[in-house]
Amino acid sequence: MADGTARRRPGRRPGLTDTRGEIIAAASKVFADKGFDKATIRGIAREAGVDPALVHHYFSTKEGIFVAALRLPADPSTALPLILQGPREQIGERLVRFILTLTANAEAREPVLALVRSAATNEQAVLMVREFLTRAILDRVVEMLGVSRLRMEVAFAQMFGVIMLRYVLRVEPLASVEIEELVELLAPTIQRYLGEE
Amino acid sequence: MADGTARRRPGRRPGLTDTRGEIIAAASKVFADKGFDKATIRGIAREAGVDPALVHHYFSTKEGIFVAALRLPADPSTALPLILQGPREQIGERLVRFILTLTANAEAREPVLALVRSAATNEQAVLMVREFLTRAILDRVVEMLGVSRLRMEVAFAQMFGVIMLRYVLRVEPLASVEIEELVELLAPTIQRYLGEE
Known part of the structure; x- marks a missing residue:
C-alpha cells in the first residue's frame, strides 16, 4: 500500500508495509484493552502510528474496523x-x-x-x-x-x-x-x- | 473416614484420609479423559485406588459422582x-x-x-x-x-x-x-x- 506508507507519520521506518494490516492489529489491541465504546479511531491511529485520516481512508466507521479486525x-x-x-x-x-x-x-x-x-x-x-x-x-x-x-x-x-x-x-x-x-x-x-x- | 481407609487396597499408605474426596478427584480425571459415557464406576475406583464397592457406598450412580465431582x-x-x-x-x-x-x-x-x-x-x-x-x-x-x-x-x-x-x-x-x-x-x-x- 504505497500511498498509505507515504502518509505515515515521521519516526517509523519507511518502506512498503501492510498499513491496513497494521491498523487492524492496532485496532485488535485497542478493542481488547478498552472495549468497543471507549475505543476511538484517533486512539487506533495513535496505536498504529498513522494519521487518523488514513484509518478513515481504509475503514469508514469504528464498527467497520471492529468487523475487519475480528473477521x-x-x-x-x-x-x-x-x-x-x-x-x-x-x-x-x-x-x-x-x-x-x-x-x-x-x-x-x-x-x-x-x-x-x-x-x-x-x-x-x-x-x-x-x-x-x-x-x-x-x-x-x-x-x-x-x-x-x-x-x-x-x-x-x-x-x-x-x-x-x-x-x-x-x-x-x-x-x-x-x-x-x-x-x-x-x-x-x-x-x-x-x-x- | 476410618471404615473407608480400612477397606483400601494394599499398597496405599494407611491413615485417616478423605476417601470421598479422593474418589471425587479420581472421577474428575476419568470424566475429563473419557467423557461421561465411557467412564465407569470400576474405572473411577481403579483411578482412586479403592474398591468399586466403596465408590457405590458414597455414590449410588455414575451420574451422582458426576454431579458431586463438578459440584x-x-x-x-x-x-x-x-x-x-x-x-x-x-x-x-x-x-x-x-x-x-x-x-x-x-x-x-x-x-x-x-x-x-x-x-x-x-x-x-x-x-x-x-x-x-x-x-x-x-x-x-x-x-x-x-x-x-x-x-x-x-x-x-x-x-x-x-x-x-x-x-x-x-x-x-x-x-x-x-x-x-x-x-x-x-x-x-x-x-x-x-x-x-
Whole structure:
C-alpha cells in the first residue's frame, strides 16, 4: 500500500508495509484493552502510528474496523437493514434463516465462535463483545423494529443457544438437522418476540 | 473416614484420609479423559485406588459422582421428575421459573458456568458435557414428556442462551430484570416446544 506508507507519520521506518494490516492489529489491541465504546479511531491511529485520516481512508466507521479486525462474516450496519426490511409478519422466518445460513459456512462461523470463546474465559473480552453486540446489533434492531430491548435480547438468546448447541456442543439431532426444519421450529418463537411493537 | 481407609487396597499408605474426596478427584480425571459415557464406576475406583464397592457406598450412580465431582447444584435424576410432574399446560412456566431461580444463586450457578467455560475452550470437556447433558437431561425429559429430541434441544437452547446473556455477557436489561418478567416472556416459548407430544 504505497500511498498509505507515504502518509505515515515521521519516526517509523519507511518502506512498503501492510498499513491496513497494521491498523487492524492496532485496532485488535485497542478493542481488547478498552472495549468497543471507549475505543476511538484517533486512539487506533495513535496505536498504529498513522494519521487518523488514513484509518478513515481504509475503514469508514469504528464498527467497520471492529468487523475487519475480528473477521466477522457480516457488517451489521449493512446486513441488518436488508434482513429487517420486508413484511413484518415474516421477520422471524427471515432472521432465523439468515442466521442459520450464515453460520452454516464454517469460514463465516469460526470468527464468531472465537469471539464467544474469548468472552467465555476473559473478562476484557466480555466488555468488548457486550458493547459491540449492544451498539451494532441490539440497539439497531430495537430502533428499527420498535420492540423492547428485553424482547430483542431473549430472541437473540434463542438463536445464540441454538448456534452453541449446533456448532460447539454438537448435540444431535440439532447438530445435523436441515436449516428448514429449524426455521419451522424457531421462526414462530422469534416472530412472537419481534413481530409486534 | 476410618471404615473407608480400612477397606483400601494394599499398597496405599494407611491413615485417616478423605476417601470421598479422593474418589471425587479420581472421577474428575476419568470424566475429563473419557467423557461421561465411557467412564465407569470400576474405572473411577481403579483411578482412586479403592474398591468399586466403596465408590457405590458414597455414590449410588455414575451420574451422582458426576454431579458431586463438578459440584452441580442439582441432580437431574431427582430434580427433573419433581419439575416435570404437574399440569402439562404449565410445564413451560415451571421449567423457566425453576431454571431462573436455581441460577439466581451465585453459588449454584458458578459450577455450571465453569462447565460451560471449559466446554467453550476444550474439546475433551465438550465430549463430557455433551454426553452428560444428553444422558442426564435431554434423554430423560424426552422420555418423560414424549416430545421430540429436537424440540427439547431448542427449548434447552433458549434457556441456555438466556443464562449466558444474563450471567456471562451481562447484557442489560436482561442481566437485572426480575425473574417473573422473564417467566412471562419465556414460558410460552418453552410451552410451545414441550407442551404437546
